[in-house]
Amino acid sequence: MDQRAQDDATVLQRSLRRFDITAMGVAAVISFDTVGQIATGGGQAATWTAALALLFLVPYALVFAETGAAFPQEGGPYVWVKLALGRRAAALTTLFYWVTNPIWLGGSLVFIAAETWDRFVFRLGSGTxxxxxxxxLFVWAAILTAVVSLRRGKWVTTVGAGVKVLALALFTGTAVLYGMQHGFQGLRDAHFAPTTGGFLALVPILLFAYVGFEAPNAAGEEMHDPQRDVPAALGRSAALAACCYLLPVLALLAVVPAGQVTGIGGFMEGARLVFDVYGAAAGPLLTLTAVMFVFALLTQGSAWMIVSDRMQAMAAADGGFFSRGLGAFHPRLGTPVRTNLLSGAVATLFMLAAMQLADGNAAAVFSVVLTVAVTTLLLSYLVIIPSLVLLRLRRPDAVRPYRVPCGTGGFLLCAGVVLAWIAVGSWSALFPGVLEHLFGLSYDFQDQWGVSRLTFESFTLGTVALLLLVGAVGFAAAHRRDQASRSLTSPRRPSSDAD
Known part of the structure; x- marks a missing residue:
């Protein structure tokens, strides 16, 4: 990393301990908006959630725990890809990883938050x-949390993580009480046997739900002891995430009639049903849960802004994205304020574009925009995972406080399994229905997504194409600026008659 990036790193303050890293992982990765979307897959959603927890999440956690402890520099995945493949690949990968989060914040998170507030707190209307x-307000409150110093901002995400786990536990426990009184009709009607169609539909969203535990490494130089704390925190947050997805999905399927679970309203509609067990207190308790739900969504966005903006800022400061000024860390706050504001602007623009796409259909926007976020994030892992392998092979002497069992062979096996899952998920997210047709399965695109394939692919492939263009232009602009800067500062050769 060049001198400018190192200078920016000098304003960083070590404020993250093991508990903070765990809480940040929980706040970022456990996604309220995906619980309902996963449950739309019916009984087999629980089957695939458990299967991927074992067959994807475990190897994923192992390889990132080793790499995160061995290479704890600020910027996390940006640094890993740069060390393995160079600055250009790192800058483009970071762009895809980073932009996922303002897209997600301005799309799926803000839409499900507004829908929840409209239904359970007070009316907002649509397009009003x-x-x-x-x-x-939702978008910029999340950005403000990322702007303030990490020493203070971490407590917002920590409280959000606690609220999220509390709300999920309350819902799951209440669903059990409701089932004991009224019967678990939903479970009797659910079909838990896995199918190819269910696999192809659920894999992208489940992968999106499970990835991201390496994100706190973006603040690696703001951790007190990353080499010891990262593996332990990643293991704890991953185990907690598996439980916080599987148990609420099962509870939702148990109480909501088959075929009536929706991605945007699934969790809260389930809560409305089961809170009937509280009698007269059901209404106020439901409103309180809705407020908790929205707050948890807000802090979820904040946690991702805190970590992904640091990655993008380090890429800019290192000369990989437009102006190095975007990578400047505020001398007092120790946060990349300019990148934070850029994230807010992107999230706002995407929210406005998504509202035009929906034309009042919030459910369609939710599904399509969530898929765009899934696509951009999964595509970044197609570069990050091979980079981890290259670091393992090329830098065997790096201090590794934690190692994947069975040495290099175990690491390569885990990385290969993770990469295979990511490849299938990326293809299914970019081109839904294609693999279904190859396997002879019926697939009605309009019925599945609520929009035409042209609209869907315009949003997904259009976003990918735009990011590739922005990445290329950004790197070229940074390269030209650096060349111009070097030519101005380099000593001039004395003139001679021969010149």
Missing amino acids: VADYTFKL
């Missing part, structure tokens, strides 16, 4: 002044 105001 109140609707736009709520969504803008």
Whole structure:
């Protein structure tokens, strides 16, 4: 990393301990918006959730625990890809990883938050002044949390993680009480046997739900003891995430009639049903849960902004994305304020574009925008995972406080399994229905997504194409600027008659 990036790193303050890293992982990765979306897969959603926890999450956690402890520099995945494949590949990969989060914040998170507030707190309407105001406040409150110093901002995400786990536990426990009184009709009607169609539909969203535990490594130089704390925190947060997905999905399927679970309203609609066991207290308790739900969504966005903005800032400071000024860390706050504001602008623009796409259909926007976020994030892992392998092979002497069992062979096996899952998920997210047709399965695109394939692919492939263009232009602009800067500062050769 060049001198400018090192200078920016000098303003960083070590404020993250093991508990903070675990809480940040929980706040970022356990996604309220994906619980309902996963449950739309019916009984086999629980089957695939458990299967991927074992066959994907475990090897994923192992390889990132080793790499995160061995290479704890600020910037995390940006640094890993740069060390393995160079600055250009690292800058483009980081762009895909980073942009996922303002897209997600301005798309799926803000839409499910507004829908929840509209249904359970007070009416906002669709496309009204109140609707736009709520969504803008939501986006910029998340950005503000990333702007303040990490020493303070971490407590917002920590509280959000606690609220999230509490709300999920409350819902799951209440669903059990409801089932004991009214019967678990949903489980009797659910079909848990896995199918090829269910696999192809669920894999992208499940992978999106399970990835991201390496994100706190983006603040590696703000951790007190990353080499010891990262593996332990990653293991704890991953185990907690598996439980926080599987148990609520089972509870949701148990109480909501088959075929009536929706991605955007699934969790809260399930809560509305099961809170009937509380009698007269059901209404106020449901409203309180809705507020907790929205707050948890907000802090989820904040946690990702905190970590992914640091990655993008380090890429800019290192000369890989437009102006190095985007990578400047505030001398007092120790945060990349300019990149934070850029994230807010992207999230706002994407929210406005998504509202035009929906034309009042929030459920369609939720599904399509969530898939765009899934696509950009999974594509970044197609570069990150091979980079981890190259670091393992090329830098065997790096201090590795934690190692994947069975040495290099175990590491390569785990990385290969993870990469295979990511490849299938990326293809299914980019081109839904293609693999289904190859396997002879029926697939009605309009019925599945609520929009035409042209609209869907315009949003997904259009986003990918735009990011590739932005990445190429950004790197070229940074390269030209650096060349111009070097030519101005380099000593001039004395003139002679021969010149």
